[in-house]
C-alpha cells in the first residue's frame with residue numbers, strides 16, 4: 001500500500017471488515033449441535049468457519065497496519081466493546097433459526113456487493129482477501145437467500161416468524177450504508193467504495209429475495225447506528241465478548 | 257465404543273447344519289470377504305443388529321458435537337476456533353454418512369432420531385461426561401477420537417458394504433482429530449502451571465470413561481460371537497481396550513502427564529501394560545441415563561428437534577409448493 005494513505009483510516013476500515021466477520025462468525029458458531037436438521041448444523045458450522053477464516057485475514061492486516069506489535073488474536077481477544085467496529089446487525093442475538101438466517105442473508109447480501117467492489121481495490125492485500133472471501137460468500141448468500149425464501153413462502157407459522165425477524169432486523173440494515181470520514185479517506189485512496197453507493201444494488205437484491213419469500217420490507221425503517229463508528233454498541237456485545245475472550249483474559253499471556 | 261453393547265440374536269452362532277440354504281450362502285459370502293450390499297438377501301437379525309449398531313454410532317457422532325460445541329464460543333485463538341469448528345462439522349458429517357448407511361437397511365433418519373430422543377436407542381457413554389476446561393478439548397481429541405479410531409479402523413473391513421465405505425471416509429478424518437487433540441494437550445502440558453494443571457485434570461477425568469468406550473468384556477458374550485461371525489465386529493472389546501492402553505501410555509509419558517492408575521505397569525511377559533479396569537457400575541449408571549450430563553445432552557437434542565419442527569415443516573411446505581408450481585407449468 002502506498003505510504004501516502006491515512007493509516008489510521010485504513011486500520012479502521014480493516015477493523016470494520018474484520019469485526020463484522022468475527023462477531024457474526026461467533027454468533028453463528030453458537031448454534032453448534034442445535035440446528036433444526038443435521039444439514040443445517042453442517043452448513044452453519046461451515047459458514048462460521050469461513051467467517052472466522054476471513055476474520056484472520058482482515059485482522060492480520062489491521063494489526064500490521066497498526067504497527068503496534070499486536071496480532072489478529074490480540075485484536076479479537078483483548079479489545080473491549082468500545083474498540084469494536086462491527087455494525088450492530090451482526091452482534092444481535094441469534095433468536096430462532098429464522099432470525100439467524102434472516103440476519104445472515106441481510107449481511108451476506110451486503111457482503112456480496114461489498115466484496116465484489118473490493119476486488120477492484122487499489123490495495124493489493126484488500127483485493128486478495130476480497131477475492132477469497134467473495135468465493136465463500138457466493139455460497140453463503142445463495143444458501144441464506146434460499147432459506148429465507150423457503151421459510152418465508154413455507155407454512156403460515158414459518159412466514160409469520162420470518163416476517164417478525166425481518167421487522168426486527170431491518171432497522172439495523174441502514175448502518176451498512178452510512179459514510180463518514182474514514183470512508184471518504186478510503187474512497188480517495190481507491191481502497192474501498194463509498195458505502196452509500198452500494199445501497200441501490202442491495203435494495204434490488206434484497207427486494208427480489210423478499211418478493212420471492214412473500215415478505216414485506218418495512219417502510220421507512222429507523223436506522224440504528226453506532227457500531228461501525230464505535231460510539232454506541234448494543235448491550236449484547238459485552239456479553240458476547242465475556243464468553244469469547246474469557247480464556248485469554250483469565251490466563252493472560254499463555255500459548256494455546 | 258461409539259456402539260457399545262449392541263445386542264444381536266441373543267442366541268449362539270448357528271452351525272452350518274442349523275443354517276438354511278440362504279443363510280449358508282450368506283455366511284459363505286462373508287467368509288470369502290465379499291461385501292453384502294443393500295439389495296442382497298440377509299438374515300433379519302443381521303439387518304436389525306446392523307441398524308442398532310450403525311444407528312448408535314450415528315447418534316454418538318451427533319450427540320458428540322455437544323461436549324466440544326460447549327467450547328467453540330470460548331476457544332482461545334482464532335485458529336483454535338477454526339480447528340474446533342471444522343472438527344465438530346466433521347462429526348456432523350460422520351453422522352450424516354452413518355444415517356445414510358443405516359437408511360439402506362430400511363429405517364429413516366427421522367425414525368432413528370425419534371428413537372434416540374425417546375431413549376430407545378443409545379449413544380456412546382463418553383458423551384455424557386462434561387467438558388470443564390479448554391484442556392478437555394485436547395483430551396477428547398486425543399483419547400476419545402483415539403479410542404474411536406481403534407474400533408473404526410478394523411470396521412473398514414466390515415461385511416456390510418455401505419457401513420464399510422462410511423468407515424473408510426470417517427477414519428481419514430478421525431486421525432486428524434486425534435492429532436489436533438494431542439497438539440492441544442502438548443501446548444497445555446508445556447504451558448503455564450495452570451495450563452499443566454488443566455491438562456492433568458483432563459486426563460484424570462477422561463481416562464476411565466475412555467476405557468469404558470470399548471464396552472465391558474465381551475469374551476463370553478453370545479452377541480459378540482454372532483457379530484464377529486458376521487464380521488460386523490472384528491475384535492473383542494478387551495483386545496481393543498488393551499491396544500488403546502498400550503498406545504496411549506507412551507503418549508502420556510511424552511506429554512509428561514501421569515495416567516491416573518497406580519497399578520499401571522508394563523508386563524514384559526504379556527508384552528502389554530497391565531491396568532485397572534474402569535468402574536463398570538459407573539458405566540451401567542451412565543448407560544441407564546445417570547451420567548453427569550445425560551439430561552443435558554438429550555435435553556439439548558430434544559430441544560433442537562422440537563424447536564426446529566417449524567423450520568422443517570416450512571421448508572417442506574415450500575418444496576411442495578414449488579413442485580406443484582412446476583407441475584402446473
Ligand SMILES: [Fe+2]
Nearest residue numbers: 317346347350
Ligand atoms: Fe466422528
Ligand SMILES: [Fe+2]
Nearest residue numbers: 347401430433
Ligand atoms: Fe472425530
